[in-house]
Amino acid sequence: MIEIHPILLPVKPFDATKGVNIYFTFTGSKQVKENELVIKEVSTKEIVYSYEFSTFEKNHPIPPNLLVNGKVYSAKLRVKFTDDTYSPYSNESTLKTFSTPVLDIATIDGQGYVYNSDITFQAVYSQSENENVKTYRFSLYDENEELIETYPNRTPYNQEIFTETIMGLEKGKGYFIECFVITDNNMTYSHRERFIAMYIVPSVNGVIFTRNDSDEGFVRITANLKSITGTPVKPIDKSNNDNNIEQKADNYEYIDDEWIIIPKDNPLIFRGLDMNRASDYIMKIWCRNIPIGTKFLELSPPEDTGIPVEFWMHENYVIAVKEYKGIKSRYCSNMVAIPKDTDFMLYVKNIEHRVDLSLIIL
Structure with a gap:
């Protein structure tokens, strides 16, 4: 008779302070009443966890703070039947633990504003075990957190600051910006912040003239825009404190x-x-x-x-x-x-x- 082994499903890297559920499959015909999970630290080969969990479901929870972040573990599992016999152990699965990264959208000020219609958003990233980011992606949402646009996946050239330029923000309108990262060990994390685009819309004065060109068969439109241009100025000597004269000849x-x-x-x-x-x-x-x-x-x-x-x-x-x-x-x-x-x-x-x-x- 062929003995059926449980199969542990792959486990993504996780934060040991939060714990995780380990899932498995078992296709044997016998009724399962418990499962036993054994975890060893890879570097020392020391067993750090061995426990029989009573459940009819195909999972085993690892409690928070049982493992330590920044280490690599191996796990195997066997099931216990209603007649108190055991199945063979499953395949071994690798468990990697990392502290939850910290992401902050530095472009948004303390009052939740940005001050232009076109903004290069900066997400500042840090992680306790120096886990590098493989790719990152920004997404823009409206005030109801409905997706407006997802921007391309990008490979960071700087492991501390990730950037994305977003254009065409409407004045006075609320948005959410989200940064999503995938690390070298396939740990995923995202951070979302609300902001309001608050800026002065420049006014442009103009006069439009129209003229019917009967020979060519079209209406010619001429627009004359009024703009303010800069004026060249000279500096003044700081020792001259006469404020009644705005600009004087300089001595430089x-x-x-x-x-x-x-x-x-x-x-x-x-x-x-x-x-x-x-x-x-x-x-x-x-x-x-x-x-x-x-x-x-x-x-x-x-x-x-x-x-x-x-x-x-x-x-x-x-x-x-x-x-x-x-x-x-x-x-x-x-x-x-x-x-x-x-x-x-x-x-x-x-x-x-x-x-x-x-x-x-x-």
């Missing part, structure tokens, strides 16, 4: 009438610019050999009419600093290794008083 030295030489003790100051009184603006600054640890630029409104913005050069990054009633807010750029004598651009984007900085090597 130039190279080829293009590059301004900035002394360590005399940063560029632009006072009374329109963008100091506006909510949103962008600015590009071309730089070379800015001294480390110095304030090299300040956007300063006329006295008592706004908040100045200071720009400080650090090694491989720039910080923008605002201060209001003794409270400082700092905004940091991306990290870029800048070789000596290399030109780079500082791109400043201010949206609803939030400053985004980006360094780009030229």
Whole structure:
């Protein structure tokens, strides 16, 4: 007579602090009343668990905190019949335990907002046993958590930050963003957060003219749009405190009438610019050999009419600093290794008083 063995089903990696159910199949004709599960730690070959579980179902629960995360175990199982005899042991199955990863959508601020219609979402990942992520995927849902779009599976080039650019978010509308990861050992995890897209929709004024072109047989439409363009300005010497004159001739030295030489003790100051009184603006600054640890630029409104913005050069990054009633807010750029004598651009984007900085090597 051929003895029937139970067959353990594969078990995905799991968090030992939460436990897991082990499932098996058994096709024998005899009535099963219990099953016995034996678990050994692979590295020491020590039996860490052996228990007979009374059930007619084909499963065996492993209690929380019985095993330890970060270890590999082997498991085998046999069933006990109503006549108190046992089947042979099943095949051995590998059990891998890992702590639950931590995922945080860093792009969403503490109030649950993002501040643009096109956002590059960043999910920050960490895991206690340094289990690497094999692929990740973002999904966007509406306020009722109905799926809007699933983005492609991506292979991370950075094991700490995963990104996806999502475009066309509607102002004032609520969404859910989810990041789903699969690790090298096929552990799966996802994290979902709610956010609201809150930004100023730029207004564009325009006049449309129509003219009937009877010779060609169509109506010609001409649209004239009104836009606001930037104005070139000169910096002022910081020792000049006359706020009644918004811009004066500067005393800085130039190279080829293009590059301004900035002394360590005399940063560029632009006072009374329109963008100091506006909510949103962008600015590009071309730089070379800015001294480390110095304030090299300040956007300063006329006295008592706004908040100045200071720009400080650090090694491989720039910080923008605002201060209001003794409270400082700092905004940091991306990290870029800048070789000596290399030109780079500082791109400043201010949206609803939030400053985004980006360094780009030229």
